[in-house]
Amino acid sequence: xxxxPIAGVAAALSLVFGFPFLAxxxxxxxxxxxxAINSNKSIWTQNVTQFRKEHAVAGGYTKKWDxxxxxxxxxxxxLKGKLRIWGNNYIKDGYLGEYWQEEFKKFQPGIEIExxxxxxxxxxxxxxxxxxxxxxxxxAILMDLLTFEQVYKHPITExxxxxxxxxxxxxxxxxxxxxxxxxPLERISMKQLDGVFGGQRLGGYDGSVWRTDYPYxxxxxxNIRTWGQLGLAGExxxxxxxxxxxxxxxxxxxKELAIQGWDGGPYVKRSLETIRDHSYPLYAEYYFYLNxxxxxxxxxxxxxxxxxxxSQEGQEQVQxxxxxxxxxxxxxxxxxxxxx
Numbered sequence: 001x002x003x004x005p006i007a008g009v010a011a012a013l014s015l016v017f018g019f020p021f022l023a024x025x026x027x028x029x030x031x032x033x034x035x036a037i038n039s040n041k042s043i044w045t046q047n048v049t050q051f052r053k054e055h056a057v058a059g060g061y062t063k064k065w066d067x068x069x070x071x072x073x074x075x076x077x078x079l080k081g082k083l084r085i086w087g088n089n090y091i092k093d094g095y096l097g098e099y100w101q102e103e104f105k106k107f108q109p110g111i112e113i114e115x116x117x118x119x120x121x122x123x124x125x126x127x128x129x130x131x132x133x134x135x136x137x138x139x140a141i142l143m144d145l146l147t148f149e150q151v152y153k154h155p156i157t158e159x160x161x162x163x164x165x166x167x168x169x170x171x172x173x174x175x176x177x178x179x180x181x182x183x184p185l186e187r188i189s190m191k192q193l194d195g196v197f198g199g200q201r202l203g204g205y206d207g208s209v210w211r212t213d214y215p216y217x218x219x220x221x222x223n224i225r226t227w228g229q230l231g232l233a234g235e236x237x238x239x240x241x242x243x244x245x246x247x248x249x250x251x252x253x254x255k256e257l258a259i260q261g262w263d264g265g266p267y268v269k270r271s272l273e274t275i276r277d278h279s280y281p282l283y284a285e286y287y288f289y290l291n292x293x294x295x296x297x298x299x300x301x302x303x304x305x306x307x308x309x310x311s312q313e314g315q316e317q318v319q320x321x322x323x324x325x326x327x328x329x330x331x332x333x334x335x336x337x338x339x340x
Contacts, residue, residue, distance in 0.1 A: 015188075015196055015243050016178045016254070052093040052170070059167040060322040061272055067319075069329030071336075073107060073311035075304060080110035083301045087123025088136035088286060090171055096324065099317035104308050111301055124148060124156070124289055133302055135289040136161065138172065145208040148291075155207070157292045159306055159335050162315075162324035164284030166272050169247075171323040172284035174275045178254040184232060187267040189260035190281055191215075195224030196243050276325045286324065298339055310335050 091097035123135035124144040148156045164172030204216035228237030258267035261281035274280035315326035
């Protein structure tokens with residue numbers, strides 16, 4: 001079943017959509033007065049990569065999963081040439097990009113990886129501009145898809161590369177749903193979350209296609225605005241829900257809810273394991289995007305690199321860094337079919 005897309009200071013009557021924040025951050029000057037070299041400057045004009053390498057160390061994991069259900073990388077052929085990869089700055093802000101480059105070189109010494117990784121936002125547009133061979137990006141948004149399809153007249157190809165982190169800010173941590181610790185609510189479904197955070201609508205986009213079937217289109221009767229509609233009784237029944245969204249910074253007055261991904265499914269709490277196996281439905285992923293003409297083979301250098309990423313050797317580098325999570329064997333097999 002397709003999961004619904006859903007897009008806090010939490011009081012007892014609030015339900016908050018957010019994600020953990022554990023990584024280090026720069027001190028903020030009061031009233032803009034500070035001797036700091038970055039005072040009153042956009043942080044994006046500074047050396048953000050260096051700062052993250054030095055300070056973004058909180059969170060992550062040391063667990064090593066058994067990756068034996070993933071295939072080993074076996075080159076189909078030895079190739080030479082440059083492979084241009086644009087996009088996701090976090091594989092440069094950490095060490096994963098280096099790890100992948102070094103390990104892939106052992107198998108394909110003739111392929112030179114050329115990274116251009118200032119920001120995810122440049123990834124898919126670089127494919128449309130024919131400046132890159134592969135883009136690493138968060139989920140493509142509508143403008144990404146429309147631009148690509150206007151240029152190439154066919155859909156973009158998406159390959160899942162990694163699952164997002166458990167608790168590392170920036171490395172796509174899973175979203176959490178929290179309420180005040182005194183609130184009796186313990187669980188909520190994805191459908192109920194749509195009722196709380198969403199509203200009546202005439203349709204929605206599935207990729208670049210506008211759809212008007214359910215759940216893209218729904219009426220106001222499915223809106224959820226009181227705690228009683230979530231099953232709470234007594235003094236809670238008629239009290240309004242005040243939804244919000246924010247980064248959660250160690251607030252001990254909040255508790256996380258278990259989430260149900262589909263009707264009749266289990267209610268699952270966030271953990272390393274449930275994010276990696278996707279049983280916790282608010283996980284995130286990062287992707288490689290490529291241009292592939294329908295019915296034609298993938299560019300050979302791109303094909304070799306993506307088969308490496310989707311192998312034990314490639315995913316081992318993911319858990320070596322310990323921020324993103326390695327894919328499961330099932331998820332890898334789904335992606336490999338897209339390269340056939």
